[in-house]
Amino acid sequence: MQILGTGPDDERFAAWCEVWAATQRADRPDELPRPASDHVALGRRLVTPGGAMDGTHRAAVAGDTVVGALRLLLPVLDNTTVAYVDLAVHPEHPRRGIGRALLQQTEELARSAGRSALIAEVDEPGPGAAGHAFALRHGWSCDLQETRRDLLLPVDEERLSALEAEAVAAGAGYEVVTWRDRTPEPLLDDRALLNRRMSTDAPNGDVPVEEEHRDAARGREDEAAHAARGRTVLTGAAVRDGRLVASTALHVPLAQPERAHQGATLVLREHRGHRLAARIKVAVLREVAATLPAVRRISTYGSDSNRPMVAVNEALGFRRAGGLSTWSRRLRP
Ligand code: ACO
DSSP: OEEEEEOTTSTTHHHHHHHHHHHHHHHOTTSOOOOHHHHHHHHHHHHSTTSSEEEEEEEEEETTEEEEEEEEEEESSSOTTEEEEEEEEOTTSTTSSHHHHHHHHHHHHHHHTTOOEEEEEEEESSTTOHHHHHHHHTTOEEEEEEEEEEEESSOOHHHHHHHHHHHHHHOTTOEEEEEESSOOGGGHHHHHHHHHHHHHHSOOTTOOOOOOOOOHHHHHHHHHHHHHTTEEEEEEEEEETTEEEEEEEEEEETTSTTEEEEEEEEEOGGGTTSOHHHHHHHHHHHHHHHHOTTOOEEEEEEOTTOHHHHHHHHHHTOEEEEEEEEEEEEOOO
Protein backbone atom coordinates (compact mmCIF):
# COMPACT_ATOMS: atom_id res chain seq x y z
CA MET A 1 0.00 0.00 0.00
CA GLN A 2 1.26 3.48 -0.88
CA ILE A 3 0.08 6.91 0.13
CA LEU A 4 -0.03 9.27 -2.83
CA GLY A 5 -0.94 12.88 -3.38
CA THR A 6 -4.24 13.61 -5.07
CA GLY A 7 -6.61 16.53 -5.56
CA PRO A 8 -9.69 17.68 -7.44
CA ASP A 9 -7.95 17.66 -10.84
CA ASP A 10 -6.25 14.29 -10.41
CA GLU A 11 -7.52 11.09 -12.10
CA ARG A 12 -7.54 9.31 -8.73
CA PHE A 13 -9.89 11.80 -7.16
CA ALA A 14 -13.16 10.15 -8.24
CA ALA A 15 -12.09 6.98 -6.41
CA TRP A 16 -11.00 9.11 -3.44
CA CYS A 17 -14.53 10.57 -3.29
CA GLU A 18 -15.99 7.08 -3.59
CA VAL A 19 -14.17 6.05 -0.38
CA TRP A 20 -16.22 8.70 1.43
CA ALA A 21 -19.46 7.69 -0.28
CA ALA A 22 -18.92 4.00 0.57
CA THR A 23 -18.15 4.89 4.20
CA GLN A 24 -21.31 6.97 4.45
CA ARG A 25 -23.46 4.29 2.80
CA ALA A 26 -22.09 1.73 5.28
CA ASP A 27 -22.71 3.97 8.31
CA ARG A 28 -26.08 5.46 7.34
CA PRO A 29 -27.57 3.19 4.66
CA ASP A 30 -30.85 5.10 4.38
CA GLU A 31 -29.15 8.37 3.39
CA LEU A 32 -27.62 9.67 0.21
CA PRO A 33 -23.87 10.19 0.65
CA ARG A 34 -22.23 13.54 0.07
CA PRO A 35 -21.90 13.98 -3.71
CA ALA A 36 -18.43 13.91 -5.30
CA SER A 37 -19.01 17.42 -6.66
CA ASP A 38 -18.99 18.67 -3.07
CA HIS A 39 -15.52 17.23 -2.43
CA VAL A 40 -14.31 18.65 -5.75
CA ALA A 41 -15.52 22.17 -4.94
CA LEU A 42 -14.03 22.07 -1.45
CA GLY A 43 -10.80 20.69 -2.87
CA ARG A 44 -10.54 23.56 -5.38
CA ARG A 45 -11.12 26.08 -2.60
CA LEU A 46 -8.27 24.57 -0.58
CA VAL A 47 -5.76 24.79 -3.41
CA THR A 48 -6.78 28.29 -4.52
CA PRO A 49 -4.34 30.77 -3.00
CA GLY A 50 -5.52 33.74 -0.97
CA GLY A 51 -8.50 32.09 0.76
CA ALA A 52 -9.29 31.49 4.42
CA MET A 53 -8.36 27.79 4.26
CA ASP A 54 -5.49 25.85 2.66
CA GLY A 55 -5.34 22.11 2.52
CA THR A 56 -4.11 18.95 0.91
CA HIS A 57 -5.35 15.47 -0.05
CA ARG A 58 -3.79 12.02 0.08
CA ALA A 59 -5.00 8.66 -1.20
CA ALA A 60 -4.05 5.27 0.21
CA VAL A 61 -3.62 3.04 -2.84
CA ALA A 62 -3.33 -0.76 -2.89
CA GLY A 63 -2.49 -2.03 -6.39
CA ASP A 64 -4.73 0.16 -8.55
CA THR A 65 -7.41 0.63 -5.92
CA VAL A 66 -7.92 3.69 -3.75
CA VAL A 67 -8.66 2.21 -0.32
CA GLY A 68 -8.32 5.23 1.95
CA ALA A 69 -8.78 8.99 1.81
CA LEU A 70 -7.25 11.84 3.76
CA ARG A 71 -7.95 15.56 3.61
CA LEU A 72 -6.14 18.08 5.76
CA LEU A 73 -7.68 21.53 6.21
CA LEU A 74 -5.37 24.30 7.34
CA PRO A 75 -6.97 27.56 8.51
CA VAL A 76 -4.98 30.56 7.35
CA LEU A 77 -6.59 33.60 9.02
CA ASP A 78 -7.08 32.20 12.54
CA ASN A 79 -6.40 28.94 14.36
CA THR A 80 -3.09 28.68 12.54
CA THR A 81 -1.75 26.06 14.95
CA VAL A 82 -4.58 23.66 14.09
CA ALA A 83 -5.12 21.14 11.28
CA TYR A 84 -8.59 19.68 10.68
CA VAL A 85 -8.43 16.04 9.61
CA ASP A 86 -10.92 14.14 7.44
CA LEU A 87 -9.84 10.50 7.24
CA ALA A 88 -11.73 7.47 5.94
CA VAL A 89 -10.96 3.90 4.92
CA HIS A 90 -13.11 2.03 2.40
CA PRO A 91 -15.40 -0.33 4.36
CA GLU A 92 -14.27 -3.25 2.15
CA HIS A 93 -10.74 -2.92 3.61
CA PRO A 94 -11.15 -2.61 7.38
CA ARG A 95 -8.62 -3.35 10.12
CA ARG A 96 -5.59 -3.62 7.82
CA GLY A 97 -3.69 -0.70 9.24
CA ILE A 98 -4.71 1.69 6.42
CA GLY A 99 -6.24 4.19 8.84
CA ARG A 100 -3.17 4.05 11.04
CA ALA A 101 -0.87 4.67 8.04
CA LEU A 102 -2.97 7.66 6.95
CA LEU A 103 -2.86 9.04 10.47
CA GLN A 104 0.92 8.80 10.51
CA GLN A 105 0.99 10.72 7.23
CA THR A 106 -1.39 13.28 8.75
CA GLU A 107 1.00 13.99 11.58
CA GLU A 108 3.94 14.48 9.20
CA LEU A 109 1.95 16.82 6.94
CA ALA A 110 0.58 18.81 9.88
CA ARG A 111 4.00 19.22 11.47
CA SER A 112 5.54 20.39 8.25
CA ALA A 113 2.72 22.94 7.93
CA GLY A 114 3.65 24.23 11.41
CA ARG A 115 0.55 22.86 13.15
CA SER A 116 0.62 21.57 16.71
CA ALA A 117 -2.94 20.26 17.17
CA LEU A 118 -5.14 17.95 15.10
CA ILE A 119 -8.94 18.00 15.18
CA ALA A 120 -11.27 15.38 13.67
CA GLU A 121 -14.97 14.55 13.79
CA VAL A 122 -16.58 11.13 14.00
CA ASP A 123 -20.16 10.56 12.86
CA GLU A 124 -21.75 8.17 15.35
CA PRO A 125 -25.12 6.88 14.11
CA GLY A 126 -25.20 4.68 17.23
CA PRO A 127 -22.84 3.09 19.74
CA GLY A 128 -19.75 1.26 18.48
CA ALA A 129 -18.65 3.60 15.68
CA ALA A 130 -15.27 2.46 14.31
CA GLY A 131 -13.96 6.04 14.29
CA HIS A 132 -14.56 6.34 18.04
CA ALA A 133 -12.48 3.23 18.82
CA PHE A 134 -9.88 4.29 16.26
CA ALA A 135 -9.42 7.76 17.75
CA LEU A 136 -9.23 6.37 21.30
CA ARG A 137 -6.69 3.75 20.24
CA HIS A 138 -4.44 6.48 18.80
CA GLY A 139 -4.41 8.65 21.89
CA TRP A 140 -6.93 11.29 20.80
CA SER A 141 -9.21 12.87 23.38
CA CYS A 142 -12.93 13.41 22.92
CA ASP A 143 -13.48 17.15 23.40
CA LEU A 144 -17.11 17.53 22.39
CA GLN A 145 -20.10 15.26 22.06
CA GLU A 146 -22.97 16.61 19.99
CA THR A 147 -26.38 15.17 19.19
CA ARG A 148 -27.71 15.11 15.68
CA ARG A 149 -31.38 15.98 15.42
CA ASP A 150 -33.49 15.62 12.29
CA LEU A 151 -36.69 17.40 11.34
CA LEU A 152 -38.96 15.75 8.78
CA LEU A 153 -40.76 18.12 6.41
CA PRO A 154 -43.34 19.44 5.88
CA VAL A 155 -43.78 20.75 9.41
CA ASP A 156 -47.32 20.95 10.66
CA GLU A 157 -48.55 24.50 9.97
CA GLU A 158 -50.36 24.76 13.32
CA ARG A 159 -47.14 24.05 15.17
CA LEU A 160 -45.34 26.78 13.20
CA SER A 161 -48.10 29.33 13.71
CA ALA A 162 -48.26 28.71 17.46
CA LEU A 163 -44.50 29.08 17.85
CA GLU A 164 -44.47 32.16 15.68
CA ALA A 165 -47.28 33.84 17.62
CA GLU A 166 -45.45 33.27 20.93
CA ALA A 167 -42.20 34.56 19.46
CA VAL A 168 -43.76 37.68 17.95
CA ALA A 169 -45.34 38.50 21.31
CA ALA A 170 -41.95 38.15 23.05
CA GLY A 171 -40.02 40.18 20.46
CA ALA A 172 -41.71 43.53 19.89
CA GLY A 173 -39.39 45.95 18.08
CA TYR A 174 -37.59 43.26 16.08
CA GLU A 175 -38.19 42.80 12.37
CA VAL A 176 -37.61 39.48 10.60
CA VAL A 177 -36.03 39.38 7.14
CA THR A 178 -35.03 36.48 4.91
CA TRP A 179 -32.78 36.21 1.89
CA ARG A 180 -31.31 33.56 -0.34
CA ASP A 181 -27.55 33.17 -0.93
CA ARG A 182 -26.18 36.72 -1.02
CA THR A 183 -26.27 38.71 2.22
CA PRO A 184 -27.59 42.22 1.51
CA GLU A 185 -24.60 44.59 1.42
CA PRO A 186 -25.79 46.82 4.32
CA LEU A 187 -25.95 43.76 6.63
CA LEU A 188 -22.63 42.19 5.64
CA ASP A 189 -20.45 43.59 8.45
CA ASP A 190 -23.08 42.71 11.07
CA ARG A 191 -23.26 39.20 9.65
CA ALA A 192 -19.49 38.86 10.04
CA LEU A 193 -19.82 39.78 13.72
CA LEU A 194 -22.49 37.09 14.18
CA ASN A 195 -20.19 34.54 12.54
CA ARG A 196 -17.34 35.58 14.81
CA ARG A 197 -19.54 35.18 17.88
CA MET A 198 -20.64 31.78 16.62
CA SER A 199 -17.06 30.57 16.96
CA THR A 200 -16.97 31.52 20.65
CA ASP A 201 -20.58 31.38 21.92
CA ALA A 202 -21.71 27.95 20.67
CA PRO A 203 -20.69 25.25 23.17
CA ASN A 204 -17.34 23.95 21.96
CA GLY A 205 -16.38 21.62 24.80
CA ASP A 206 -12.60 21.33 25.02
CA VAL A 207 -11.95 21.60 21.29
CA PRO A 208 -8.71 23.60 21.03
CA VAL A 209 -9.94 26.43 18.84
CA GLU A 210 -9.85 30.21 19.19
CA GLU A 211 -12.17 32.92 17.90
CA GLU A 212 -12.40 32.93 14.12
CA HIS A 213 -11.41 35.95 12.08
CA ARG A 214 -14.54 36.96 10.20
CA ASP A 215 -15.06 39.98 8.00
CA ALA A 216 -17.10 40.99 4.99
CA ALA A 217 -14.56 39.56 2.52
CA ARG A 218 -14.61 36.18 4.21
CA GLY A 219 -18.40 36.28 4.20
CA ARG A 220 -18.38 36.74 0.43
CA GLU A 221 -15.74 34.00 0.07
CA ASP A 222 -18.02 31.60 1.97
CA GLU A 223 -20.98 32.54 -0.21
CA ALA A 224 -18.97 31.84 -3.36
CA ALA A 225 -17.85 28.51 -1.87
CA HIS A 226 -21.44 27.47 -1.14
CA ALA A 227 -22.44 28.31 -4.70
CA ALA A 228 -19.45 26.37 -6.06
CA ARG A 229 -20.54 23.36 -3.99
CA GLY A 230 -23.99 23.53 -5.57
CA ARG A 231 -25.65 24.69 -2.37
CA THR A 232 -28.27 27.32 -1.97
CA VAL A 233 -28.44 28.96 1.44
CA LEU A 234 -31.64 30.37 2.96
CA THR A 235 -31.06 32.84 5.76
CA GLY A 236 -33.53 34.16 8.30
CA ALA A 237 -32.50 37.10 10.43
CA ALA A 238 -33.74 39.54 13.04
CA VAL A 239 -33.06 43.26 12.68
CA ARG A 240 -33.41 46.00 15.26
CA ASP A 241 -32.84 49.67 14.47
CA GLY A 242 -31.33 48.63 11.15
CA ARG A 243 -28.73 46.32 12.73
CA LEU A 244 -28.62 42.56 12.40
CA VAL A 245 -28.89 40.90 15.81
CA ALA A 246 -29.66 37.26 14.99
CA SER A 247 -29.43 34.89 12.04
CA THR A 248 -29.94 31.29 11.04
CA ALA A 249 -28.89 29.59 7.82
CA LEU A 250 -30.15 26.52 6.03
CA HIS A 251 -28.01 24.84 3.36
CA VAL A 252 -29.75 22.93 0.59
CA PRO A 253 -27.69 20.89 -1.90
CA LEU A 254 -29.46 21.57 -5.20
CA ALA A 255 -28.51 18.19 -6.69
CA GLN A 256 -29.95 16.35 -3.64
CA PRO A 257 -32.46 18.74 -2.11
CA GLU A 258 -34.18 16.03 -0.07
CA ARG A 259 -31.76 16.53 2.78
CA ALA A 260 -30.84 20.00 4.00
CA HIS A 261 -28.28 20.95 6.62
CA GLN A 262 -28.82 23.44 9.37
CA GLY A 263 -26.02 26.00 9.44
CA ALA A 264 -25.19 28.47 12.18
CA THR A 265 -27.93 29.99 14.35
CA LEU A 266 -26.96 32.80 16.69
CA VAL A 267 -28.66 35.56 18.66
CA LEU A 268 -26.31 38.27 19.95
CA ARG A 269 -26.01 37.98 23.73
CA GLU A 270 -27.67 41.31 24.47
CA HIS A 271 -30.74 40.35 22.40
CA ARG A 272 -31.40 36.93 23.92
CA GLY A 273 -34.64 36.11 25.73
CA HIS A 274 -36.98 37.39 22.98
CA ARG A 275 -37.62 34.07 21.23
CA LEU A 276 -35.72 35.36 18.21
CA ALA A 277 -34.14 31.98 17.40
CA ALA A 278 -37.56 30.33 17.12
CA ARG A 279 -38.93 33.23 15.11
CA ILE A 280 -36.18 33.29 12.49
CA LYS A 281 -36.17 29.49 12.19
CA VAL A 282 -39.92 29.52 11.56
CA ALA A 283 -39.35 32.18 8.87
CA VAL A 284 -36.81 29.94 7.13
CA LEU A 285 -39.09 26.90 7.34
CA ARG A 286 -41.87 28.86 5.66
CA GLU A 287 -39.42 29.98 2.97
CA VAL A 288 -38.32 26.38 2.38
CA ALA A 289 -41.92 25.20 2.05
CA ALA A 290 -42.64 27.97 -0.46
CA THR A 291 -39.48 27.85 -2.58
CA LEU A 292 -37.78 24.47 -2.07
CA PRO A 293 -40.58 21.95 -1.48
CA ALA A 294 -38.30 19.00 -2.37
CA VAL A 295 -36.56 19.31 1.03
CA ARG A 296 -37.69 16.35 3.15
CA ARG A 297 -35.31 16.40 6.10
CA ILE A 298 -33.15 18.94 7.94
CA SER A 299 -30.25 17.75 10.10
CA THR A 300 -28.75 19.83 12.86
CA TYR A 301 -25.90 19.17 15.30
CA GLY A 302 -25.47 20.63 18.74
CA SER A 303 -24.45 20.03 22.29
CA ASP A 304 -27.18 18.90 24.69
CA SER A 305 -25.77 21.48 27.13
CA ASN A 306 -27.11 24.21 24.84
CA ARG A 307 -30.56 24.05 26.41
CA PRO A 308 -32.09 27.12 24.68
CA MET A 309 -31.16 25.81 21.21
CA VAL A 310 -32.30 22.26 21.98
CA ALA A 311 -35.62 23.61 23.29
CA VAL A 312 -36.25 25.57 20.08
CA ASN A 313 -35.36 22.59 17.92
CA GLU A 314 -37.55 20.20 19.89
CA ALA A 315 -40.45 22.65 19.78
CA LEU A 316 -40.09 22.69 15.98
CA GLY A 317 -40.20 18.87 15.94
CA PHE A 318 -36.52 17.90 15.58
CA ARG A 319 -35.81 14.38 16.90
CA ARG A 320 -32.56 12.63 17.91
CA ALA A 321 -30.68 10.83 15.11
CA GLY A 322 -27.34 9.73 16.55
CA GLY A 323 -24.37 11.88 17.37
CA LEU A 324 -21.19 13.57 16.27
CA SER A 325 -18.05 13.56 18.38
CA THR A 326 -15.09 15.93 17.99
CA TRP A 327 -11.61 14.71 18.89
CA SER A 328 -8.21 16.31 19.16
CA ARG A 329 -4.60 15.39 19.65
CA ARG A 330 -1.61 17.58 20.42
CA LEU A 331 1.50 16.97 18.37
CA ARG A 332 4.87 16.83 20.04
CA PRO A 333 7.23 19.31 18.38
N1 ACO B 1 -13.57 -1.42 16.24
C1 ACO B 1 -12.68 -1.36 17.23
N2 ACO B 1 -11.42 -0.84 17.07
C2 ACO B 1 -11.11 -0.37 15.85
C3 ACO B 1 -12.01 -0.42 14.77
C4 ACO B 1 -13.29 -0.98 14.99
N3 ACO B 1 -14.21 -1.08 14.01
N4 ACO B 1 -11.41 0.10 13.69
C5 ACO B 1 -10.17 0.48 14.07
N5 ACO B 1 -9.97 0.20 15.37
C6 ACO B 1 -8.77 0.47 16.19
C7 ACO B 1 -8.08 -0.84 16.52
O1 ACO B 1 -7.35 -0.65 17.72
C8 ACO B 1 -7.14 -0.98 15.34
O2 ACO B 1 -6.04 -1.82 15.60
P1 ACO B 1 -6.20 -3.45 15.47
O3 ACO B 1 -6.98 -3.70 14.21
O4 ACO B 1 -4.81 -3.93 15.41
O5 ACO B 1 -6.96 -3.87 16.68
C9 ACO B 1 -6.65 0.43 15.17
O6 ACO B 1 -7.82 1.24 15.42
C10 ACO B 1 -6.08 0.74 13.80
O7 ACO B 1 -7.03 0.33 12.86
P2 ACO B 1 -6.80 0.44 11.27
O8 ACO B 1 -6.78 -0.91 10.66
O9 ACO B 1 -5.65 1.33 10.96
O10 ACO B 1 -8.17 1.20 10.91
P3 ACO B 1 -8.97 1.13 9.52
O11 ACO B 1 -8.02 1.14 8.38
O12 ACO B 1 -9.98 0.05 9.57
O13 ACO B 1 -9.74 2.55 9.55
C11 ACO B 1 -11.39 4.12 10.35
C12 ACO B 1 -10.47 2.94 10.70
C13 ACO B 1 -10.60 5.25 9.69
C14 ACO B 1 -12.01 4.64 11.64
C15 ACO B 1 -12.51 3.61 9.40
O14 ACO B 1 -13.33 2.69 10.08
C16 ACO B 1 -13.40 4.70 8.83
O15 ACO B 1 -13.11 5.21 7.76
N6 ACO B 1 -14.49 5.09 9.53
C17 ACO B 1 -15.39 6.18 9.13
C18 ACO B 1 -14.69 7.58 9.16
C19 ACO B 1 -14.05 7.85 10.51
O16 ACO B 1 -14.65 7.63 11.55
N7 ACO B 1 -12.80 8.37 10.48
C20 ACO B 1 -11.99 8.54 11.70
C21 ACO B 1 -12.09 9.91 12.26
S1 ACO B 1 -11.17 10.05 13.77
C22 ACO B 1 -9.61 10.46 13.32
O17 ACO B 1 -9.34 10.68 12.18
C23 ACO B 1 -8.57 10.54 14.37
